[in-house]
Amino acid sequence: MNTLLYFIGPLIAVLIVSTISSVIYKDVEKKDKGFVLNYHRLTYRRRLIRGLWGIPLVSLMYLALYRFSDLTSNEYGVIGIIFLFLVLMDVAYNYVKWKNNEKKV
Secondary structure, three states, X not given: OOOOHHHHHHHHHHHHHXXXXXXXXXXXXXXXXXXXXXHHHEOHHHHHHHHHHHHHHHHHHHHHHHHHOOOOHHHHXXXXXXXXXXXXXXXXXXXXXXXXXXXXX
């Protein structure tokens, strides 16, 4: 069985839970200090910091995937590009939103 099929179920579950959390915490006051487990309760500055912490974690996840799976070199390349694109887009989006919110205040 193809290893990529194991990613489809968890990906769908994460998208559903993320959408529900986004709707629930839309109008809740965001926290800028202290520990918050839920990503949607953070300010954009804290989301940016969490995204930057995600870069080494995504790198470790990619290395573990490379070490323990039997994908082709094309599949490794596609997965690596997807990981890089997602992290960079998350960091860029949160940085822009943080700066826009900073100007408003």
